[in-house]
Amino acid sequence: MDTCPTFTAPATSGQQITLPDGQLTVLYFYPKDNTPGCTTEAQAFRDQHVAFAAAGARIVGVSRDSLKSHENFKAKFELPFELISDPEETVCNLFAVMKLKNMYGKQVRGIERSTFVIDGAGKILREWRGLKVPGHAEEVLAFVTSR
Template sequence: MPIPQTGHPAPDFQLQDQNGNDVKLSQLRGKNVVLYFYPKDNTPGCTREACDFRDEHSALRSAGAVVLGVSPDDIKSHQKFATKFSLPFPLLADTERQVCEAYGVWGEKSLYGRTFMGVTRATFLIDPEGKVARAWPKVKVQGHVQEILQLLEGGAPAEPPAVAKAPAKKAAAAKKTPARRG
């Protein structure tokens, strides 16, 4: 299935978290939901992403968001992962991959010349009305959580171009200044 587009209703679902609790997206109406999909518990990139969400969890909550992580791993795997890294948010077990497919993140991947089926790292910001406010279809872990937080804290779509110009000026200034050798 294609990735849900901005402004379209987010596909509803019900999955169990690492503690066996049912989590239904429609029950979170009225809140912003950060729904992030990741390939596998306890792998380097997924651990870093989960820990980034953990480290910014209180700021994300203060900005009015609920964080949900989703992967095809089972509840037991999620329990171990959440406990090992003190993750304060639900990890949802999509063992049948129905939610991954509904969000267009399950498909063919390749790594080191090998092709296989898997989850593409992606994040969806779902607004209080249950619509996709923003989609990140191919997430790069570094800086991703901060980008979401900035958007939630009022960094509306009009702001990023202005923010993007400032570092470019610094970069241009840095190029003009010769590096010192010591």
């Protein structure tokens, strides 16, 4: 995928997020609010938020959770960025992040942890799919600051 599909989706803080919108954006997809890996990932992006902002990049998270769940998750972990609610999987399908995964021996359909760096014109500069959480936010930051 070379170009960000155009979309508008509901997000926390009563916002509608539209991409592309002229801003450098780190768009990360994660399976579920308040689960260990997703919490660790959100906290890592939170802890690097100032550095991302200094590099001119905003962070936006996406999962299938409700806006209410997102607002609670955001408040609980003091996340300084918005989270898109995608219960119908519209945005997830645009980025092809829905996958069959094995969970406790059962096949379940869920979000494959993925991150996209999108420039202001909508060009996808880099993507990570099926990633591991440890060190990921730092790797994305290194990419953003090196361009």
